[in-house]
Amino acid sequence: MVAADPLSQVFAALxxxxxxxxxxxxxxxxxxxxxxxxxxPVSVQAVSKHLKVLEDAGLVSRxxxxxxxxxxxxxxxxDLTTKWLERHRRRAQARYRRLDALLASMPDEPGAGTGTAPGATAGSTDPGAGP
Amino acid sequence: MVAADPLSQVFAALxxxxxxxxxxxxxxxxxxxxxxxxxxPVSVQAVSKHLKVLEDAGLVSRxxxxxxxxxxxxxxxxDLTTKWLERHRRRAQARYRRLDALLASMPDEPGAGTGTAPGATAGSTDPGAGP
DNA sequence: GACCCGTTCAACCATCTGGTTGACAAAGCA
DNA sequence: TGCTTTGTCAACCAGATGGTTGAACGGGTC
Known part of the structure; x- marks a missing residue:
């Protein structure tokens, strides 16, 4: 194994x-x-392997x-995974709210500019950077 | 693909x-x-494949x-995954609390009667807590 | 129509994964 | 001292996965 990051290991385990x-x-x-x-309906060895995966992910101890x-x-x-999920779900929801406000504030604008939202284009690759 | 259950698809995607x-x-x-x-540093095709995985999991739409x-x-x-995680985390925590209460209530009892604790689980799968 | 851009499809490859069977170690019981 | 129970390790196999390259398609633009 190539020692994947903890989050990947937990998600993969689950x-x-x-x-x-x-x-x-x-x-x-x-x-x-x-x-x-x-x-x-599998062998004990197979389950033992599953447990090894869970153990490598830190989810279980023996x-x-x-x-x-x-x-x-x-x-x-x-909690590690829950936190990640919550952070991004919240971020997405905040965006929807912002979009709602934006749409409410502008009367009507013919289609062109939908994809090219104001501000950055594909900037932050860092998923860990919290608010 | 064998149409895995949604939860597995979402976890695998993440x-x-x-x-x-x-x-x-x-x-x-x-x-x-x-x-x-x-x-x-990968080809556009590779990213397109990733997006297909996310789409199959229902996480994105195009x-x-x-x-x-x-x-x-x-x-x-x-939310699907968050709910699953929360449910089991809460269950585990409830167990710890129950165990704490149990340990607090009994002075010390060598192995025999451990599995027949009140209410909880009676499955006798838990080998006695021998230090 | 010719051309380019964004995207997907197809074939291929290396590696990972989940499963098997067989052998073996560790600890209790006869 | 064996013998049984419990669990892991090793080798192997089929299929999925993540990546590549090359070709094709759909839709604007010249």
């Missing part, structure tokens, strides 16, 4: 329905690998307990 | 940093494919405008 289901079940209680694997390896959900990491 | 950056920029304003492609295809962010779809 992009698989089996892994999402595992997370959902771990949100209720910790569980061992065999317990987690039981409901799925402790040693005799020969069992109980898996524990690290719920705070979910 | 698992790529380039696509996430595109979403971030579209949250500020609509843009054409070439505008979007400009900052990245309208026809002369020979341009301005891309527009559909921000509501982000």
């Amino acid at each position: 992009a698989d329905p089996t892994r999402r289901d595992i997370v959902a079940r771990l949100a209720v209680r910790d569980a061992t690998v065999t317990e987690l694997a039981a409901p799925y 402790r040693r307990e005799a020969q069992r390896r109980p898996v524990h959900l690290e719920a705070e990491v979910l | 698992a790529d940093p380039t696509r996430r950056d595109i979403v971030a920029r579209l949250a500020v304003r609509d843009a054409t494919v070439t505008e979007l492609a400009a900052p990245y 309208r026809r405008e002369a020979q341009r295809r301005p891309v527009h962010l559909e921000a509501e779809v982000l």
Whole structure:
């Protein structure tokens, strides 16, 4: 693995329905690998791989307990993605509001200028720059 | 493509940093494919593919405008993922609180009766909390 | 009509991913 | 001391993914 950025790892980890289901079940209680694997029609090894993906993303941790390896959900990491989503959803909504105001303020203008909005054109590539 | 469930598609779409950056920029304003492609060291075709992924996930829409295809962010779809994340984070936090209360209420009890806690989960999947 | 611009389609390639099976390590139980 | 349970590691395979290049299409402009 090429050590992708954390956000990508978390999103990628949650992009698989089996892994999402595992997370959902771990949100209720910790569980061992065999317990987690039981409901799925796949081998235990496959589930172990899924857990490795979740662990690399920081979403779960495993402790040693005799020969069992109980898996524990690290719920705070979910906040990382939530924050990203919220930031951009809010930003988009703010824009809609601004657009509404703009449209309300101008009487009518024939079609030409729609795409070339005032201000910058494709400037900031940085997704992390917060307000 | 095998028509994966919407949630998986959205998460998978956001698992790529380039696509996430595109979403971030579209949250500020609509843009054409070439505008979007400009900052990245990849071909326009590659960006067009990324946009197809985002479109299949319902995250963006394209309208026809002369020979341009301005891309527009559909921000509501982000709520889908936010809701999923919030639900499970809240569930996990509720569990921690419950566990705290449980630990506070019992002095100490070696393994046996742990799984039969009141109300919660009775699944006995949780191997006792042995230090 | 000829031409250019913006965009997509098609074919190809390297790599990643999710799954399999088989072997093996670690810890408890007979 | 074996034997069973639990879990991981390794090798392998089919299919998806992200990238490339080259060709084609749709629509203005000359």
